[in-house]
Amino acid sequence: MAPAVEDLPQMWQRPRYASLLEALQSLELSPPIWNHKRRRSDILAEQESLATQRKAAATRYLSSIISSPLAWLDDDDQREEVWARASKRMSERCGRTAMGEVVRAWPFGWDGVHVPYEPFEIVIREPALTGDSLGFKTWGSSYVLSQHLPRLGATSLFRLFDESFGEPRPDVLELGSGTGLLGLAAAALWKVPVTLSDLPGIVSNLKVNVERNASLVEARGGGPLRVGPLTWGGTGEDEVDQGLFGQPRQFKIVLAADPLYDDEHPALLASAIEEHLSLDSEARAVVMVPQRDDTTMRLRDAFKAAMVALKSPIICDEEDELAGQDDWVEDEEGGHVKCWLGVFSRRKTVGSEQIE
Structure with a gap:
């Protein structure tokens, strides 16, 4: 104090x-x-x-x-x-939006009761928030989803990690990585290769955070880590790293946390997931949306509808709600917010019926 x-x-x-x-x-x-x-x-x-x-x-x-x-x-x-x-x-x-650069450590492995795995910290740099720099902020839902990854790996995604199937660890893509906390946590906790992506102007800081935590991820058996620009709906060389994303549908897991901020985002995110999510029947997209207000819940519902409206629909198999906090508000609730979690998979259709 x-x-x-x-x-x-x-x-x-x-x-x-x-x-x-x-x-x-x-x-x-x-x-x-x-x-x-x-x-x-x-x-x-x-x-x-x-x-x-x-x-x-x-x-x-x-x-x-x-x-x-x-x-x-x-x-x-x-x-x-x-x-x-x-x-x-x-x-x-x-308030947070007026602060300059912040570097802070995010703890993993301790839930106040027991230690489910060896504790570690991911260190994240957040530049000063100026203009349209939402990607320079580590949003609460990314930490909530990061901490939930081990449970997802043991339940909803268990077939992708079950060694009895003899499959290699799945390649993971994070869309809208921002500061990279979620993608780095996935690499460290799941021990998988992860590709992190965001708008071109966000990528430089994202690379700094990936380099800062690369040795930690490697020590825990994760990686390699790759970073590049991926603008949803973009086609130019500066907007999309063709070396990383030129081949469609190469990722068995696609992650996104707090990705919806305006009316264009639901359709753009759905399209990006469709383009990069593997056609494998076990491939899954995991999306978390904080339900801060009527607008974010409306965007969430629009995103779910956009996923179904794709030429090859991607269906929400599971939904959950987790409690989290944001530090961008100062109110009596201390920034508490409920986060919607959706797990999506591809389904084949015959006539009007969906089949596994």
């Missing part, structure tokens, strides 16, 4: 440069790591801690630094550094 503002060095005391940096470091805020399996008491304690740090007193203190000429500091570079850090601390109190 941050120290009380009255205990920090005040401007009238003409504090040294090092003391100011230490004070500003103590006021740093980072988005919470959410975990839908955590105890409610822990979540409430974290929310209370964050609320305390965001008190108006901290904002006033930061304002006093930004408005001060810091004339007692002889070095211009030092003054600029103090002002920059104070401004950053101020922006952090304006």
Whole structure:
């Protein structure tokens, strides 16, 4: 927890440069790591801690630094550094979208009761959120689905991982990877090769995160990892990496988390899945959509309809609902959101009836 503002060095005391940096470091805020399996008491304690740090007193203190000429500091570079850090601390109190770059570790293997597998962490870099940079944000549903992957592998997708069938581990594609958390988790937990994809402007940061976590994935028996641009509905060389995606229907598992943001996305996502999902009868597409409001639920329903309307329909075999959180809102619910999970497969049709 941050120290009380009255205990920090005040401007009238003409504090040294090092003391100011230490004070500003103590006021740093980072988005919470959410975990839908955590105890409610822990979540409430974290929310209370964050609320305390965001008190108006901290904002006033930061304002006093930004408005001060810091004339007692002889070095211009030092003054600029103090002002920059104070401004950053101020922006952090304006919510996640106002924050600068964030690097945070996402824990796996501990659900508050037992350890189902050896714990590990995936470290993700999230650049500052500016303009249309939704892909630079790690959305809550990707973490929820990432943690749910072992259960999916043992149930809905078990035939793809059952060694008695003698098949190699399935190739996995993540559509709209964003920062790459879900695809990296799939590689580490399922021990599979994974290809991560997103819009061209998102891929550079995606590659940074893949490179950062490549040794972890390899140590756990996963990989190789591949990354490239894949614009849904795009055809240009800059929009689609033909080396990775030029061959259609090569992936036995297609993953997507929080992929729907406007009215064009349901049809585009359905088309992308149809293009890249293997024709194998065991191939599956796994999609998670957070049900934040009426709009996201309408887009979810439009996506399900678009999958059925494909020339070769892809049917939702299983549906589930998981609880998660988003750190992009600050409300009484603490960003809690229910996430819809759909597992899809190809079906052959004879007349008007579907058959396995």
